[in-house]
Amino acid sequence: MTRQLHLNAFLMSTGHHEASWRLPESDPHASVDVGHYRNLARIAERGTFDSLFLADGPVLFSSVGQRPSGTLEPLTLLTALAGATEHIGLIATASTSYNYPYNLARTFASLDHVSGGRAGWNIVTTAGAAAARNFGLDEEPAHTSRYERAAEFLEVALKLWDSWEDDLVVGDKASGVWGDTAKLHPPEHRGRYFRVEGALNVPRPPQGYPLLVQAGSSEDGKRFAARYAEAVFTAQQTLGEAQDFYADLKARTRAAGRDPEGIKVLPGIVPVIGDTEAEARRREAELEEHIVHEHGQRQLEQLLNVPPGTLELDAKLPADLPPESAIEGSKSRYTLVVELARREHLTVRELIGRLGGGRGHRTFSGTPEQVADTIEDWFGAGAADGFNIMPAVLPSGLDLFVDHVVPILRARGLLRTEYVPGQTLRERYGLPRPANQHVGDRAAALAAR
Amino acid sequence: MTRQLHLNAFLMSTGHHEASWRLPESDPHASVDVGHYRNLARIAERGTFDSLFLADGPVLFSSVGQRPSGTLEPLTLLTALAGATEHIGLIATASTSYNYPYNLARTFASLDHVSGGRAGWNIVTTAGAAAARNFGLDEEPAHTSRYERAAEFLEVALKLWDSWEDDLVVGDKASGVWGDTAKLHPPEHRGRYFRVEGALNVPRPPQGYPLLVQAGSSEDGKRFAARYAEAVFTAQQTLGEAQDFYADLKARTRAAGRDPEGIKVLPGIVPVIGDTEAEARRREAELEEHIVHEHGQRQLEQLLNVPPGTLELDAKLPADLPPESAIEGSKSRYTLVVELARREHLTVRELIGRLGGGRGHRTFSGTPEQVADTIEDWFGAGAADGFNIMPAVLPSGLDLFVDHVVPILRARGLLRTEYVPGQTLRERYGLPRPANQHVGDRAAALAAR
Numbered sequence: 001m002t003r004q005l006h007l008n009a010f011l012m013s014t015g016h017h018e019a020s021w022r023l024p025e026s027d028p029h030a031s032v033d034v035g036h037y038r039n040l041a042r043i044a045e046r047g048t049f050d051s052l053f054l055a056d057g058p059v060l061f062s063s064v065g066q067r068p069s070g071t072l073e074p075l076t077l078l079t080a081l082a083g084a085t086e087h088i089g090l091i092a093t094a095s096t097s098y099n100y101p102y103n104l105a106r107t108f109a110s111l112d113h114v115s116g117g118r119a120g121w122n123i124v125t126t127a128g129a130a131a132a133r134n135f136g137l138d139e140e141p142a143h144t145s146r147y148e149r150a151a152e153f154l155e156v157a158l159k160l161w162d163s164w165e166d167d168l169v170v171g172d173k174a175s176g177v178w179g180d181t182a183k184l185h186p187p188e189h190r191g192r193y194f195r196v197e198g199a200l201n202v203p204r205p206p207q208g209y210p211l212l213v214q215a216g217s218s219e220d221g222k223r224f225a226a227r228y229a230e231a232v233f234t235a236q237q238t239l240g241e242a243q244d245f246y247a248d249l250k251a252r253t254r255a256a257g258r259d260p261e262g263i264k265v266l267p268g269i270v271p272v273i274g275d276t277e278a279e280a281r282r283r284e285a286e287l288e289e290h291i292v293h294e295h296g297q298r299q300l301e302q303l304l305n306v307p308p309g310t311l312e313l314d315a316k317l318p319a320d321l322p323p324e325s326a327i328e329g330s331k332s333r334y335t336l337v338v339e340l341a342r343r344e345h346l347t348v349r350e351l352i353g354r355l356g357g358g359r360g361h362r363t364f365s366g367t368p369e370q371v372a373d374t375i376e377d378w379f380g381a382g383a384a385d386g387f388n389i390m391p392a393v394l395p396s397g398l399d400l401f402v403d404h405v406v407p408i409l410r411a412r413g414l415l416r417t418e419y420v421p422g423q424t425l426r427e428r429y430g431l432p433r434p435a436n437q438h439v440g441d442r443a444a445a446l447a448a449r
Numbered sequence: 450m451t452r453q454l455h456l457n458a459f460l461m462s463t464g465h466h467e468a469s470w471r472l473p474e475s476d477p478h479a480s481v482d483v484g485h486y487r488n489l490a491r492i493a494e495r496g497t498f499d500s501l502f503l504a505d506g507p508v509l510f511s512s513v514g515q516r517p518s519g520t521l522e523p524l525t526l527l528t529a530l531a532g533a534t535e536h537i538g539l540i541a542t543a544s545t546s547y548n549y550p551y552n553l554a555r556t557f558a559s560l561d562h563v564s565g566g567r568a569g570w571n572i573v574t575t576a577g578a579a580a581a582r583n584f585g586l587d588e589e590p591a592h593t594s595r596y597e598r599a600a601e602f603l604e605v606a607l608k609l610w611d612s613w614e615d616d617l618v619v620g621d622k623a624s625g626v627w628g629d630t631a632k633l634h635p636p637e638h639r640g641r642y643f644r645v646e647g648a649l650n651v652p653r654p655p656q657g658y659p660l661l662v663q664a665g666s667s668e669d670g671k672r673f674a675a676r677y678a679e680a681v682f683t684a685q686q687t688l689g690e691a692q693d694f695y696a697d698l699k700a701r702t703r704a705a706g707r708d709p710e711g712i713k714v715l716p717g718i719v720p721v722i723g724d725t726e727a728e729a730r731r732r733e734a735e736l737e738e739h740i741v742h743e744h745g746q747r748q749l750e751q752l753l754n755v756p757p758g759t760l761e762l763d764a765k766l767p768a769d770l771p772p773e774s775a776i777e778g779s780k781s782r783y784t785l786v787v788e789l790a791r792r793e794h795l796t797v798r799e800l801i802g803r804l805g806g807g808r809g810h811r812t813f814s815g816t817p818e819q820v821a822d823t824i825e826d827w828f829g830a831g832a833a834d835g836f837n838i839m840p841a842v843l844p845s846g847l848d849l850f851v852d853h854v855v856p857i858l859r860a861r862g863l864l865r866t867e868y869v870p871g872q873t874l875r876e877r878y879g880l881p882r883p884a885n886q887h888v889g890d891r892a893a894a895l896a897a898r
Contacts, residue, residue, distance in 0.1 A: 021620075021627065028620030028627060032652055034563045058551055060650040064617065064628035070652045076559035079525050083532035100547065102507055102583045110525035114483045133646035134551045168513065171470075171477030176741050178470065178477060179513035197582035201509040203481055203519045292625050 002413040005379055006264055006386025006429060008051045008091070008233070009044040009398060011037060013068045016270055017392035018356045019290030021068050025396060031071040038084040040395050047402030048416045050428050051089030051120060051211075053233070053388065054078065058098050059131040066295045075107050082115035089425030091120030091213055091231075096153035097146055098126055098135045101194055104153075105160040108210045109202040117206035117424030122213040122233070123224075125150050127329035143328050147220040149193045154212075154228055156194050159187035161209050162436045163199035185438045207426045208434040217245065217332035218324075226252035229263055230431050233388045235336055235360045236267040237343075242383035264385040264429055267378065268361035271371045272392050273400045280365035287392060288353045296352030303334060313349040317341045336360045361390055368404035375405075376414060451862040454828055455713055455835025455878060457500045457540070457682070458493040458847060460486060462517045465719055466841035467805045468739030470517050474845060480520040487533040489844055496851030497865045499877050500538030500569060500660075502682070502837065503527065507547050508580040515744045524556050531564035538874030540569030540662055540680075545602035546595055547575055547584045550643055553602075554609040557659045558651040566655035566873030571662040571682070572673075574599050576778035592777050596669040598642045603661075603677055605643050608636035610658050611886045612648035634887045656875045657883040666694065666781035667773075675701035678712055679880050682837045684785055684809045685716040686792075691832035713834040713878055716827065717810035720820045721841050722849045729814040736841060737802045745801030752783060762798040766790045785809045810839055817853035824854075825863060 013031035014021040021028050030036040041052055054074035061069065071077075074092035082090055090111065094104055112119035125146035132140040141149070165183035172178075186199045214221065214229035225232050232249060236242035250260035272287075274280030297311055304311075304321060311317070317338065327334045337360055341351045357363040364374055378384045391397025409415040419428075426433060435442045462480035463470040470477050479485040490501055503523035510518065520526075523541040531539055539560065543553055561568035574595035581589040590598070614632035621627075635648045663670065663678035674681050681698060685691035699709035721736075723729030746760050753760075753770060760766070766787065773784045786809055790800045806812040813823055827833045840846025858864040868877075875882060884891045 019625075022622040022625060024622075026622075028622070029618060032562045058549075058555070058650070060633075060648045063630065064633055065626060065630045067627050069628065070613065070650050072562055072651065073555045073559040076524070076528050076556055076563060079528040080532055080563045083529055098549065099552065100507075100549075100584055103548065106507070106522045107525055110522040113481045113521055114525060114529045130647055133644070135549055136644045164519065169478060173471040173473075173475075173477070176468075176471060176739065177514060178516050179518065181512065181514045184509075184513055195582070195585045198579055199509045201507070201519050202521065290625065 004416065005375070005409060005414045006231075006266060007047070007049045007415065008053050008266055008386065008388045009040070009049045010053045010055070010268065010388050010390045011040050012055070012390070012394065013071060015393040015397060016357070016359070016361070016390040017287045018067050019287050020393045022290040023287075023393060026393070028068060030394075031068045034072070034077065034080050036395070037072075037077055037081060040398060041081045041085050041088060043395060043398050043402055045085050045088045047406040048419060049088060049389070050386070051091050051425060052078065052081065053091040053120075053122065054093060055122075056093035056095070056124075057126055057128070057131055058095060059128065059134055063295070066292060075111060079111055079114060082111065082118065087419040087423070089118050089120055089211065089428065090115055091122055091211065093122040093124055095124050095126040095131075096150040097141065098131060101153050101156040102160065102196055102200070105157040105200055106202050109161060109200065109205040112205035112207055112210050113202070116422070117426070119205070119207065120211035120213050120231070120425055122215055123150060123154065123228070124215065140328060143218070143220060143331060147224055150224060151227070152191045152193045156187060156189050156191070156196050158209060158437065159189055160196070160200040161204055162438055163187060164204045165436055165439055166204050169203065204436065207424050208436070211425050211429060211431070216330070219331075221332060222249060222252060225249060225263065226256045226258070230426075231264045231266060231429060234265065234267050235333070235362070236383070237336070237340055237362050239378060239381060239383055242267050242378060243381060246383050262431060266386045266388045267384050268388040268390050269375070270357055270361050270363040270390045270392050271397070271401055271405070272363060272365035273368055273371055273397070273404060274365070275367065277366055277370070280367065284357070284363070284365045284392075287357065291353060291356045293349050293352050296356060297348060300337070300348065300352060300355070303330075303337060305329075311348045314347050316345070316347060317351070333360055357392060363392070368408060371401075371405050372408040372412070375409065376412065379414065453865065454824070454858060454863045455680075455715060456496070456498045456864065457502050457715055457835065457837045458489070458498050459502045459504070459717065459837050459839045460489050461504070461839070461843065462520060464842035464846060465807055465810070465839040466736045467516050468736050469842045471739040472736075472842060475842065477517060479843075480517045483521070483526070483529050485844070486521075486526055486530060489847060490530045490534050490537060492844060492847050492851055494534050494537045496855040497868060498537060498838070499835070500540050500874060501527065501530065502540040502569075502571065503542060504571075505542035505544070505573075506575055506577070506580055507544060508577065508583055512744070515741060524560060528560055528563060531560065531567065536868040536872070538567045538569055538660065538877065539564055540571055540660065542571040542573055544573050544575040544580075545599040546590065547580060550602050550605040551609065551645055551649070554606040554649055555651050558610060558649060558654040561654035561656055561659050562651070565871070566875070568654070568656065569660035569662050569680070569874055571664055572599060572603065572677070573664065589777060592667070592669060592780060596673055599673060600676070601640045601642045605636060605638050605640070605645050607658060607886065608638055609645070609649040610653055612636060613653045614885055614888055615653050618652065653885065656873050657885070660874050660878060660880070665779070668780075670781060671698060671701060674698060674712065675705045675707070679875075680713045680715060680878060683714065683716050684782070684811070685832070686785070686789055686811050688827060688830060688832055691716050691827060692830060695832050711880060715835045715837045716833050717807065717837040717839050718824070719807035719810050719812040719839045719841050720846065720850055720854070721812060721814035722817055722820060722846070722853060723814070724816065726815055726819070729816065733806070733812070733814045733841075736806065740802060740805045742798055742801050745805060746797060749786075749797065749801060749804070752779075752786060754778075760797045763796050765794070765796055766800070782809055806841060807839060812841070817857060820850075820854050821857040821861070824858065825861065828863065
C-alpha cells in the first residue's frame, strides 16, 4: 500500500481567517454552538480525516470588539463530539502550566474511555502574562521553566495512566474480589513541580495513553517533542523550511532513542479553494478586504514585544527587533513572523493580511487539483507525514475540501476511502499502544536503571 | 397545581449497595462503560426526573480489591450524556479545594452551553488526606479553611460567569464590531485564596450560572448552603430529623436574606422495591449476604478516626468516640453514622450492613405503593422538596422505580408526566435565572455597598 497521508481538521468557530465571521454565510454566534461543531465533525468524518483538533488557552485571547471571542472548553466540546461521531480522533489542547496533573490525566483518560480510544492531547505550556494572571501569578513563568514543568507534568501523567495495569479488574463475584491490588501502582511522585501520591481513579485508558501531540517549534519545544510527541503540528511557510524542520525533528527523535516513524509531522495549511485559480484568489481577496488593519497592528506589536505605535502600516518591520532568545512568550511564532516579513519584503499591512489568513500558517489558494498537488508534493518530498487542515471559512471551506480535494487524494491512493471499524486514534496514526511501565520489558528496563 | 416533587437520579456504577456488583445481573466493568450510563440516563428521562447526579472526589476512594473502583470523571461523563438525552439536568460534583476557579468556571459554562442550560454543580470541599496528597499537600486543610476557600472560589466563579453581559455579542458584520467591550467585566479578583484577573473565555451560560448544589450537612456546610445553594442533597434517617434539618435550612436561608423557596431540600433514599413486602425484604437480604464485613470494619475505623482493630464486629461502637468538632474530614457523615448506631442499638456488623446499602442514606424496602407513600409522607410533612433516588442496584433498581413508583406519583399529581420542551434545569427547579451582577438592580445594589 502507498504510504498514507494523515489529515487533521483544525476547527475554529467561523474559520481560521480572522475576518471569516464577517462573510454573509457566517454565524457570529458559532463559537459556542455545539450544533456548528457537530456539523464540522461530521463533515471531517465524511472525509475520513484522522482527527479533529482544537487549540486552547485559559484566557480570553483576542479582543471581543473585533472578532468572535470566547469558545467552548476543548475537552468538553470534544466529549460532546465523541457522541456525534464514530471514528474520528479528538485532540484537545491543554496546558501543563495551568492544570493539576491528577485532574488532567483523569479527564483525558475519561475521554479516551467515553470515545473508545479516540483521545489526543496537544500538550502546551501556554505563553503570556494574561493567562498567568488568571492563575494567581503576576507574570508568565520563563520559557525554560515552563518546559521543565511540562516534562515533569507529563511524567506524572504517564505514571497516573500506568497506575492501573490493563488486567487489574478480576470481577470475581463468587469470592468478592473485584480487582487485583498487586496490579495497582500509586505514583508516589515527589518532584520539583509536583507531588502526587495516589493512583488514578480511572482505569488505564483504551489507548494506554491518549495520543501525545505537541505544537511548539522553539528549541525547547523541539527537544520536548523529540522526547514525547507522537504527532507534531507546525507552521511552515516554504517547502525548504518544512523539509529542514522535518529532518531535524526526525533526527532528534532518533537521537532520543525513539523510532522516527513514531513521530508524525503535520504542517498547517490554510486552503482557499475555487473552481479556478482566479475564483480562489477572489475568495482570498474578499476575506482580506474585511480585515481591520489597525487591530492587527496592535496584535503584531504585542507579539513582537515593541511599544504601541512602533509599527507603521505601510512601512516594513523595524530592523532592530530583539532576537528570539529575548522572547519569553511564543518563540517559534515570533521568529516565523519576522522571517516571513523579511523574506517576502512585506509591509506591516501586507504582513497583517498574511497573518490574518492563517496566523503564520501557509495559505494556499487554488483549484482542488492544485491543493492536492501541493499536499502530495510536500508529502513526497520529506516535508510532511500529513497536514493540519485549517479552512479559512467554516463550515464551507471544510465542505469544499472534503467534496473536492479528498476525492483526488483518494484516487491517488494517498488517503483511506473508509475507516477501519473500532480502530483507535493511535492505531490510525500507525503508532503502538504503549506498554505499561510496570509490566514486562518496560518494567525490567525501569528496574535496571 | 399540586406542589411538585423534584426527583434526582444519583448514578453509581452497578448501584448504591456496595455488594451490588456481585449480583448475577451486574457488569463488573460498568463503572467505565458510557453505554451503561447512557442507558441509566434514558431510563431517568423516561421517568421525567429533574436531573442526574454524580458524586466525586479526585482520589481513588475505595480499595480496588473489594468493589468497583475508578470511574469516569463526572463532567466528562455528563457531557457525554448531554448528547444522549434531551431534557434531564446534569449535576456534576467538583471540588473547590483541588481545582482552579478559572478552569472549573469554564468547564461548567461549556457544559451549560453544550446541554442547552442543563448543568448543575454540586460544590464540595473534599475531605481526606489522600485527596490532598494528590495535589501537593501533606494533610487535608482544616474543615473551616476548606469552607472559607469554597466561599471565595464561588465568588470568583460568579464573577467569571458574570464577566460577559448576556447581550455582549453584537455581531455587526458591516462595521466589523463583534462585541461591545463595555459589557465585558474582568473580575480583577485579589482574595485570600485566589487571584484571577481576566474575563472568562466563554460567554455567559444559558442559565446565567449552573444550578448550585450542596451536600454537606455540617455547621460549615449548612452555613454555606444557606448562602449559596439552590438544591441540597442530604442524608436523613428519620422523618423527625429530616423535618428538623429542613426547617433549619429554610430558616437559615431566610436569615441570609434569600427566599426559602429558592433552596430545594432532597434527602437521599435507597429504595429496594418488590411486588410484595416479603419480596423487597428478600432482595435486601440477598444484597446484605454479599457484604464482606471485614472490609466494612476497616472503612468504619477510618471514618471514626480510631486505630485499626478498635472495633469488634459483634459488639456495639465504643462509648468514648471523639465529638464531631474533633473531626476534620466529613463531619456530618461521622455524626450520622454514630447516631444511627446508637439510636438503633446496632452492632458493628449490623451497622456495616446498614451503611453498605446506602452509605448513611435511608434504605426503604417495600412495594411500589409503600415507596410512593413514604415519599409523599415526607414531601407533605415538611421534610423534603423532593428526593435523591439512589437505587441499590443499577440499572434494575432505577427501571423498577420508573416503571412502578413513578406512575403512582404521577397519578397522585405529584410528578410531571412530561417535560416542558426547552426548559432549563433551573426553570425545572422553579428557580429564577440570576441577573448579572453588573446589570440593573444588582449592579445598583453592588454600587451602593
